[in-house]
Amino acid sequence: MSIKSFAAKIFAKVVKHQLNSWAKKPVETQQKVFQQLLKSAKDTQFGSDHHFQHIKTHEDFVKRVPIRDYEELKPYVNQVVEGKENVLWPGKPLYFAKTSGTTSGAKYIPLTKESMPTHINGARNAILNYIEETGRADFVDGKMIFLQGSPQLDNKNGVKLGRLSGIVAHFVPSYLQKNRLPSWDTNCIEDWEDKVEAIIEETLAENMTVISGIPSWVQMYFERIYAKTGKKIGEVFPEFNLFIYGGVNFEPYRAKFESLIGRKVSSIELFPASEGFFAFQDQQNEKGMLLRLDAGIFYEFVKADEFFNENPKRLTIAEVETEVNYVMIISTNAGLWAYNLGDTVMFTSTQPYRVLVSGRIKHFTSAFGEHVIAKEVEVSLSEAAKKLNVEIAEFTVAPQTNTTEGLPYHEWFVEFEKQPESLENFAAEIDKNLQQQNSYYKDLIEGKILKPLVITSIERGGFQNYMKSIGKLGGQNKIPRLANDRKIANELEKFQK
Missing domain, CATH: 3.40.50 (Rossmann fold)
Structure with a gap:
């Protein structure tokens, strides 16, 4: 040694x-x-x-x-x-x-x-x-x-x-x-x-x-x-x-x-x-x-599904629960006061207090009231990929509301490292997992408001080429997992297979 x-x-x-x-x-x-x-x-x-x-x-x-x-x-x-x-x-x-x-x-x-x-x-x-x-x-x-x-x-x-x-x-x-x-x-x-x-x-x-x-x-x-x-x-x-x-x-x-x-x-x-x-x-x-x-930061938490209410309740660390999606609010020794960081977190433990980042309060898909968050799509995709022996390079999700025929749906843009044997089976497995993660999404599928998700396969290097095209290649820049509009989706369509 x-x-x-x-x-x-x-x-x-x-x-x-x-x-x-x-x-x-x-x-x-x-x-x-x-x-x-x-x-x-x-x-x-x-x-x-x-x-x-x-x-x-x-x-x-x-x-x-x-x-x-x-x-x-x-x-x-x-x-x-x-x-x-x-x-x-x-x-x-x-x-x-x-x-x-x-x-x-x-x-x-x-x-x-x-x-x-x-x-x-x-x-x-x-x-x-x-x-x-x-x-x-x-x-x-x-x-x-x-x-x-x-x-x-x-x-x-x-x-x-x-x-x-x-x-x-x-x-x-x-x-x-x-x-x-x-x-x-x-x-x-x-x-x-x-x-x-x-x-x-x-x-x-x-x-x-x-x-x-x-x-x-x-x-x-x-x-x-x-x-x-x-x-x-x-x-x-x-x-x-x-x-x-x-x-x-x-x-x-x-x-x-x-x-x-x-x-x-x-x-x-x-x-x-x-x-x-x-x-x-x-x-x-x-x-x-x-x-x-103990790091010069005072934390408050607001339940994500109440955040856009007129006066949402602000909780201290003593009041939080596990497995609830919270918007994290911070006051810091750099002079940020009751500052909405934009990140959402879930507590996995309160003895001690451990969190995982569940997404961004502005990054979600809820064109139909489903409010699907990053944690839900990441878990759904990871479990499906593991089960079907698929490898993912990058992905993002957006709603498709302007369909020429049939029901609207969630469109998943996925760049594969290792392709699934059947894209349809892979999509169905993800969709099943997402319904288990999000009951609102399940209700919309079962109620024939949405049809199951659709995967659009992106060419190798497509996400990097997209980031390069908007001047955000490398560094701390990253692709949002979810959007409630088609801004990123419309650009990614240029890189589909």
Whole structure:
């Protein structure tokens, strides 16, 4: 055992003890975070506007601070971007994480000196927790690759600006720098396809032990290595045994990954965003990710099927239940207050509190009142693919309401790695699973309001070509699993087989 792996095991024990200390006191931990946030921001413009000095309880907070999304918080954010101090949080932020908005164009998410460490510690603690759980630490001696955005930063009125993954690259601890790939110059390449080729050149001869990134883009990296070498990834990198991912559900990709690698590898799921590092997988054999209740974030939850009501009930961590779809609302030490992140989550456990990401509140299919969510389509597809020995590269779902004949239906656009023997049988299996997942959908099928789903097969590379056509190839960009309109569907039709 090397000195580095021995030290990692010692550090892992310390971190695990810290995790246990707050995980065993979830309600008290969240109450402490709540009070600290209010105290810190009471003299800011937002705190003054919303009378933070008079807020003592969660009920007070609900009365004075409404739920807002980015568009609704934008008047405050714009002042911060213009250089004004003490608006949402004391002083000025250290960085702005620039993300792509839907209706608002570019979004500028503040990162403060208080919030920045929580992003760094989240990823670090996920790995250390894995070491403590499994006893495996040898991978720290090998090379680690993190597929991410460019670390080059711009300046916005005295505040550095960039993609979150690029900002985080500036905080990689010195003891990991010599193990970390790709190089700084390669990370700065903007064109994603050129970047992947450069990463391959840098990594092929290295002892890669950890690979991290969004599954769809890591798959692209693996496929190009296989095309170049004719070897499985497990042969090219025999010590590769840990895959770290976030952003999308890994299950639809798992079979293809294992085929490309040639064996199974351990994995750690993360739940990061520009707005905060919310959760990470803390147990290899448990569903869900440990919600980080001590990381400067106060959480509220609204039942997804009540979210668009006039005054939906806002629940604290003490009031949530398992297997209920919630919209997650956050207040943070970066100055986001009762902020609608847009993600929906389900609790898989409340001892400790573990969540899985079930989708996006704006990403659903409900053209007929069925409100099908991402978790339901992902489970339905994964189970059907496993049963019928099918491999999926990518997929998305949209309603088809404008039929020339017959009933409307859900149209599934699927790019296959391994085709089903019968597309109709595969579609029927998915449809059966979806009816089991969603009773409203089942009622619409049985009531002859909808006909069973239809699969449109997309050519190999079609989804990547679509993303390239809209300027969103690579990085943190990903295809929505569901839509309630045909915008993406109409473009994907250009790539059907």
